[in-house]
Amino acid sequence: MKPLVTVIEPEGPQEWFAALNEIAEVKFFSPRGPVRAAEIDGILAGSAAVVITSATAVSNDQLLAATGLKLIAKCGGPPSNIDVEYAARCGVAVSCVPGANTTTIAEYTVMLIIAALRRFDLQLPVVRRGGWRSSDSLLGHDLRDATVGIVGLGAIGREVLDRLVPFGCRLLVYSPHARGRRPDDGRFSFVETLEEMLPQCDAVTLHCRVNETTRGFFDERLFKMMKAGSVFVNTARGALVDERALARALENGPLSAAAVDVFQIEPPQSQNPLLRCGSALLTPHSAGWTVEALRRECGGAVDSVLAFFADKTIPGLLNEDYIRHLR
Numbered sequence: 001m002k003p004l005v006t007v008i009e010p011e012g013p014q015e016w017f018a019a020l021n022e023i024a025e026v027k028f029f030s031p032r033g034p035v036r037a038a039e040i041d042g043i044l045a046g047s048a049a050v051v052i053t054s055a056t057a058v059s060n061d062q063l064l065a066a067t068g069l070k071l072i073a074k075c076g077g078p079p080s081n082i083d084v085e086y087a088a089r090c091g092v093a094v095s096c097v098p099g100a101n102t103t104t105i106a107e108y109t110v111m112l113i114i115a116a117l118r119r120f121d122l123q124l125p126v127v128r129r130g131g132w133r134s135s136d137s138l139l140g141h142d143l144r145d146a147t148v149g150i151v152g153l154g155a156i157g158r159e160v161l162d163r164l165v166p167f168g169c170r171l172l173v174y175s176p177h178a179r180g181r182r183p184d185d186g187r188f189s190f191v192e193t194l195e196e197m198l199p200q201c202d203a204v205t206l207h208c209r210v211n212e213t214t215r216g217f218f219d220e221r222l223f224k225m226m227k228a229g230s231v232f233v234n235t236a237r238g239a240l241v242d243e244r245a246l247a248r249a250l251e252n253g254p255l256s257a258a259a260v261d262v263f264q265i266e267p268p269q270s271q272n273p274l275l276r277c278g279s280a281l282l283t284p285h286s287a288g289w290t291v292e293a294l295r296r297e298c299g300g301a302v303d304s305v306l307a308f309f310a311d312k313t314i315p316g317l318l319n320e321d322y323i324r325h326l327r
C-alpha cells in the first residue's frame, strides 16, 4: 500500500506536486476559512509525510501525537513554525528548501531601493488624483550617483550586491564575519562598523538574520546616524528593526523614505506606526512571492518527499544529526 502524503495549504497548483503520485497516495488540504487545530491533528496523525508552508504551525503536542508521521517537508526557507529538534525526538524528519527565493528577494530589493530613491510613495498617487509633476518633492535621485550600504553579506546580500554593481553606484558592505577582509575585486568596500557606514549612505538595505545580537538592533541610535534625506529598505525581517524608531526617523528625519516588506507582527496591527507614515512604501512580505520562486519551493519539497521514500539523501534535511542519532 502506498503511504499517504498530505499537502497542506499548497502555494501552487496540484500539478506541481504530481510527481508524488508515483510513490504515494496524495491528498490536498485547502481550507476555505481559518484552519482548526483539530483538523491538522487528524492530518498529521493520518499521514506518513506532509508538505507544509509557514501558514501551518505544528505544535510539539501534535508532533508527539502523530505516531505515523515520518517527514514534514516545508516549502521555502527554514521553518519558524516547527520545533525541528523536538520533531527529531518524535522520529519526524523535517526538511526545507533553502535558497529557492534568494534571487527573487534580491531583484525585489533592488526595485525597492530605486522605488525609494525615486519617491514612489509620492509618485504613485499623483496621476490618479488628477495631479502632475508639479512638486519638487517628486524629484528623485539616480542610483548611479548614490552610495548604497548593504548590511549583511549572506546569500541574499551577495545577490543584491551583484545586481547593484552594474548600476555604477558606490557600494559599502557591513557584515561582521567579513571584519578585516578586503574585497579583491574592487566592486565594493567593506566597512568595519555601522557607525562608519551609515552617515555615508544614500540608501541602506538590511539582509541579516534575526539572532540575539540582531533582534531590534536597527534602533533610534542607528537611524539618527543616517544621512539626511537617505532611504532605508528592509526585506529581511521586521524583528531586526525598532519600528517606532523607523517611523520617527521618517517623520522627523533624517530619512526621506523607506521601503518595508517585513514587520514585527505580520500582518501589521492597526497601531503599527509605519501604517501612518506616508513616506513608507509597505508591501505584504511579498518579496519572495513569484510564480517561479513558489514553483522552486514546492518542487524542492516534492524532491525531499521522493528522496525520503526512496531512502536517498534528503535535500534540505534540517534535523539530520538528530535523525541519524535516532536510527
Ligand SMILES: NC(=O)C1=CN([C@@H]2O[C@H](COP(=O)(O)OP(=O)(O)OC[C@H]3O[C@@H](n4cnc5c(N)ncnc54)[C@H](O)[C@@H]3O)[C@@H](O)[C@H]2O)C=CC1
Residues within 6 Å of the ligand: 077, 101, 105, 151, 152, 153, 154, 155, 156, 157, 174, 175, 176, 177, 207, 208, 209, 210, 213, 214, 235, 236, 237, 261, 262, 285, 286, 287, 288, 289
Ligand atoms: N522578505 C522575504 O520574503 C524574505 C526574507 N528573508 C530574510 O532575509 C534575510 C537574509 O537572508 P539570507 O541572505 O538567506 O541569510 P544568510 O544567513 O545567508 O545571511 C545573513 C548574513 O548576515 C550577516 N550578519 C549576522 N549578524 C549581522 C549583523 N549584526 N550585522 C550585519 N550582518 C550580520 C551574517 O554574517 C550573514 O552573512 C533573513 O533575515 C531572512 O529571513 C529571506 C527570504 C525571503
Ligand SMILES: O=C(O)C(=O)[C@H](O)COP(=O)(O)O
Residues within 6 Å of the ligand: 053, 054, 055, 075, 076, 077, 078, 080, 101, 285, 287, 288, 289
Ligand atoms: O523564505 C523566507 O524566509 C521568506 O521570508 C519567505 O517569504 C517566506 O517565508 P516563510 O513564510 O516560509 O517563513
